[in-house]
Amino acid sequence: MNIMLQTAQDTIREAAKKLGYDEEKIQAILEVEAEHIFEVEAGGKKYPAYRVQHSSKRGPYKGGIRFHPDVSLDEVRALATLMTLKTAAVGLPLGGGKGGVVVDVRSLNHGEIEELSRAYARHLAPHIGSQKDIPAPDVNTNSQIIDWMIEEFEAQIGQADPGAFTGKSISRGGSEGREAATGRGGAIVLGEFLKSKKNDKKPLTVALQGFGNVGYFFAQTLRHMYPNLKLVAISNSKNTWVKTDGVDIGDHVGHIPRPENLADLAAVKPLPSDAIFGVKADILVLAALENAVNSKTMNQIGADILVELANGPITREAEKFLLGRQKIILPDVVANAGGVIVSCLEWQQNTSGEKWSEEKVNSELNDILVKATKEMILYSERNHRSLKQAAFELALERLQ
Numbered sequence: 001m002n003i004m005l006q007t008a009q010d011t012i013r014e015a016a017k018k019l020g021y022d023e024e025k026i027q028a029i030l031e032v033e034a035e036h037i038f039e040v041e042a043g044g045k046k047y048p049a050y051r052v053q054h055s056s057k058r059g060p061y062k063g064g065i066r067f068h069p070d071v072s073l074d075e076v077r078a079l080a081t082l083m084t085l086k087t088a089a090v091g092l093p094l095g096g097g098k099g100g101v102v103v104d105v106r107s108l109n110h111g112e113i114e115e116l117s118r119a120y121a122r123h124l125a126p127h128i129g130s131q132k133d134i135p136a137p138d139v140n141t142n143s144q145i146i147d148w149m150i151e152e153f154e155a156q157i158g159q160a161d162p163g164a165f166t167g168k169s170i171s172r173g174g175s176e177g178r179e180a181a182t183g184r185g186g187a188i189v190l191g192e193f194l195k196s197k198k199n200d201k202k203p204l205t206v207a208l209q210g211f212g213n214v215g216y217f218f219a220q221t222l223r224h225m226y227p228n229l230k231l232v233a234i235s236n237s238k239n240t241w242v243k244t245d246g247v248d249i250g251d252h253v254g255h256i257p258r259p260e261n262l263a264d265l266a267a268v269k270p271l272p273s274d275a276i277f278g279v280k281a282d283i284l285v286l287a288a289l290e291n292a293v294n295s296k297t298m299n300q301i302g303a304d305i306l307v308e309l310a311n312g313p314i315t316r317e318a319e320k321f322l323l324g325r326q327k328i329i330l331p332d333v334v335a336n337a338g339g340v341i342v343s344c345l346e347w348q349q350n351t352s353g354e355k356w357s358e359e360k361v362n363s364e365l366n367d368i369l370v371k372a373t374k375e376m377i378l379y380s381e382r383n384h385r386s387l388k389q390a391a392f393e394l395a396l397e398r399l400q
């Protein structure tokens with residue numbers, strides 16, 4: 001079993017035991033409802049493809065499709081399982097699923113990527129749809145790929161079903177606010193947590209690992225909505241930049257800048273990428289990749305609060321170590337749920353034939369995340385649990 005699946009199952013098992021579930025009940029939660037294992041062809045070559053449908057207890061399966069050479073059935077199972085917990089943790093009327101194709105997209109041309117995407121949707125057509133399973137983009141898949149998939153899917157079923165996929169382009173029925181949703185949601189969860197600790201008036205410093213889609217929109221949201229949170233360091237896969245009087249990331253319409261191109265960092269000497277862990281800041285936001293904080297890096301963490309914006313950026317060993325040092329971890333299942341929440345709002349707009357403004361989408365996102373964060377904090381305080389344990393136990397109770 002791969003580490004990610006093991007970690008997901010161990011975390012669920014631990015939460016289920018606290019709730020007093022017996023082994024039979026735990027097994028029923030861990031079991032996937034359906035798996036589709038097939039091959040898709042593009043450019044004359046065949047690639048292994050998967051769709052795992054973990055749970056539809058709360059609504060249609062929901063989850064992204066990943067194109068990556070490291071995709072495996074176990075990884076897709078892990079991500080489908082975690083999606084079930086995530087949608088339940090924030091109270092969405094959706095279940096958990098995930099898809100993937102084992103392929104290095106850099107080896108395909110534009111036409112072959114389209115062929116692959118259409119073949120994937122064609123194969124799954126009988127098993128997906130707005131009331132069954134709603135795929136979305138993930139690593140190396142985007143709105144263009146989803147547009148091809150929904151076109152192919154609708155051709156197969158012979159009718160329109162605009163809510164069958166989310167993450168579509170705006171002209172194809174995608175939602176305003178989707179691109180920024182995960183980073184924005186992370187800032188909302190952090191802001192709500194600090195408010196609950198009566199800490200939102202005091203200026204605090206923030207170090208940010210990862211400056212891609214999630215990290216950039218997190219930083220933009222701090223800039224516009226949380227003036228008391230000062231960004232003092234950012235990093236990417238190559239470097240860390242520290243500026244203790246605050247990093248001004250500026251406004252960039254239509255593109256995400258690279259940190260090395262930010263005017264405010266021009267005079268800052270870059271440090272190695274791993275230097276981000278030891279930066280003197282109150283809060284460390286992990287928006288890069290899984291297992292970033294592990295047995296090798298956990299000793300370097302200076303921050304008191306960590307925010308999991310990537311999926312699983314803290315290993316279980318490092319989590320136990322950090323909790324033992326009284327650090328607070330805002331868990332991924334709530335902190336990075338902004339993306340799936342706006343996906344859910346896209347689906348609701350599509351199935352009701354409505355089109356919401358960005359303001360309305362952002363306001364709904366805010367309401368859902370504030371409620372979920374408050375519930376998680378309350379449960380954690382009442383039952384003496386870490387925030388992650390609280391989020392998992394609340395999710396399991398909603399999956400009864």
Ligand code: NAD
Pocket residue numbers: 182209210211212213214215235236237238273274287288289290309310311336339
């Ligand atoms: P992205 O590819 O746009 O950006 C990733 C960033 O991480 C880049 O700045 C990259 O340079 C940096 N990075 C990579 N390796 C690093 C390292 N070793 N040290 C420091 N920085 C490193 O990806 P993204 O869409 O921003 O996603 C980031 C994470 O959030 C991923 O784990 C993803 O699975 C997760 N996530 C994304 C979404 C979403 O809506 N995009 C939703 C939920 C979770």
